[in-house]
Amino acid sequence: MTVPAHSVVPAPVEVIPAPGVAFALRPDAVIEAPTAFLGSYLADVLRPPTGFALPVVTAGAGPGDIALVLADVAGLPDDGYELEATADRVTIRSRTETGLFHGVQTLRQLLPSTVEARTVHAGPWTVPGGRIRDYPRYGYRGAMLDVARHFFGVEVVKRFVDQISRYKLNVLHLHLSDDQGWRLAVDAWPRLAEVGGATQAGGGPGGHYTKAQYAELVAYAAARHVTLVPELDMPGHVNAALTAYPELTCDGAAPPPYTGVDVGFSTLCVGKDVTYAFVRQVLAEVAALTPGPYLHIGGDEAHSTPAADYREFLRRVQPLVTATGKTVLGWHQIGPADPVPGRTVQYWGRTPEPDEDARAAIANGDRLLLSPANRVYLDMKYDPQTPIGLDWAGHITVRTAYDWDPATLLPGTPDVIGVEAPLWTETVATPADIDLLTFPRLPAVAELAWSPQSRRDWTEFRSRLAAHGPRWTLQGIGFHPDPEIPWT
Ligand code: TNX
Numbered sequence: 123m124t125v126p127a128h129s130v131v132p133a134p135v136e137v138i139p140a141p142g143v144a145f146a147l148r149p150d151a152v153i154e155a156p157t158a159f160l161g162s163y164l165a166d167v168l169r170p171p172t173g174f175a176l177p178v179v180t181a182g183a184g185p186g187d188i189a190l191v192l193a194d195v196a197g198l199p200d201d202g203y204e205l206e207a208t209a210d211r212v213t214i215r216s217r218t219e220t221g222l223f224h225g226v227q228t229l230r231q232l233l234p235s236t237v238e239a240r241t242v243h244a245g246p247w248t249v250p251g252g253r254i255r256d257y258p259r260y261g262y263r264g265a266m267l268d269v270a271r272h273f274f275g276v277e278v279v280k281r282f283v284d285q286i287s288r289y290k291l292n293v294l295h296l297h298l299s300d301d302q303g304w305r306l307a308v309d310a311w312p313r314l315a316e317v318g319g320a321t322q323a324g325g326g327p328g329g330h331y332t333k334a335q336y337a338e339l340v341a342y343a344a345a346r347h348v349t350l351v352p353e354l355d356m357p358g359h360v361n362a363a364l365t366a367y368p369e370l371t372c373d374g375a376a377p378p379p380y381t382g383v384d385v386g387f388s389t390l391c392v393g394k395d396v397t398y399a400f401v402r403q404v405l406a407e408v409a410a411l412t413p414g415p416y417l418h419i420g421g422d423e424a425h426s427t428p429a430a431d432y433r434e435f436l437r438r439v440q441p442l443v444t445a446t447g448k449t450v451l452g453w454h455q456i457g458p459a460d461p462v463p464g465r466t467v468q469y470w471g472r473t474p475e476p477d478e479d480a481r482a483a484i485a486n487g488d489r490l491l492l493s494p495a496n497r498v499y500l501d502m503k504y505d506p507q508t509p510i511g512l513d514w515a516g517h518i519t520v521r522t523a524y525d526w527d528p529a530t531l532l533p534g535t536p537d538v539i540g541v542e543a544p545l546w547t548e549t550v551a552t553p554a555d556i557d558l559l560t561f562p563r564l565p566a567v568a569e570l571a572w573s574p575q576s577r578r579d580w581t582e583f584r585s586r587l588a589a590h591g592p593r594w595t596l597q598g599i600g601f602h603p604d605p606e607i608p609w610t
Pocket of ligand 1: 423499546548
């Protein structure tokens, strides 16, 4: 087995080790950083395990110190960084704060795993000497959390942001509405959250985010260089909205609340004008809360919407997204509907052969976000023994999640913007459930989205990933001990 020189995940583009050289953090070290946030982010990681004071300064790092420096590094794209560790100091350079943040994640992984402890541990706090040059393969590196089937509050979502950003993911897609619940307050339609938010799968109390809470999540994620993509799923997956506003159904009758896990039975009424007033106002309010470029309008499994109505609905709704200044993102079932400029479709097929809808999207020249269900659906069981999860797309081991190439998944030369791992939550009710299905597969997907294909190798990845187990344990993450990983 190949023993890697380091265990950084996702694998950096280029690592040039300096044999025999190591940096050791000194008790009197300072952290030099261009912004207070970056400096204190790193200090908050390092202070508890080292017990060092680690004051944050804006200039003047010297021997034994760590310096984060905004600088134009030749040949590096904006999100890239260079990390240099000498006996004397560690310097991370990037043109952007985003690049520095990514470099900080790498530094953290180069330190001993006890750096993740929240109590003082013995050093030495060493970093292997050398130089790393690194930048992402794809600009969109995402995870999705379904907060509609089971609701998760602000603190749980923040913790998920922390976890995904450690692996250099930069998008969190929130599935904010479904048959079981509507999770975001909308001023023009207050009963969506008040009534539609008060249920969830299995019959628990549900919940929703106020606009202030949602804005807090947007800001928390942005500070960690993660962009939120809000999804309001339509024209299907809308039972919760219909319970709140029966005028959105064709017969005007409110359906009962739904706490099961079936799909495909609800639809907005395509022929009514009120439907489009509803969609326009909801999208306008969500767009106003969204600094990121995308509004996700779902579009999947609209089995109760006749095909002609479905296309008509999208013909009218996609321009409502564009009118907010945002870009349409939708599940690949939107493929046959007339495209609007920049439209991006999220491919969730489970076979090597794209279905008719996906082929239509590829033929349109739509941009593609890849979430193949048989590879990166985090809600699939690892094996038959996994206590939670589904299996309609198969069992997904770490190897299955890792061992494919986004560039050759689909035929032709589709315009792939990145990869996203969705976590649907029909069977996921607690933070521990989230952890079990997310780790260790999410880091595998992060490497797919970040590292060049030439740097990816399953055998080598297995041993790098193994070194992360103790870190997750120290972070309080209960992970699945996939038997193919040589855990240390
Ligand atoms: C399919 S993927 C769905 C979801 C389910 C998921 C469960 C997609 C666009 N739709 O409604 O939650 O399967 O794996």
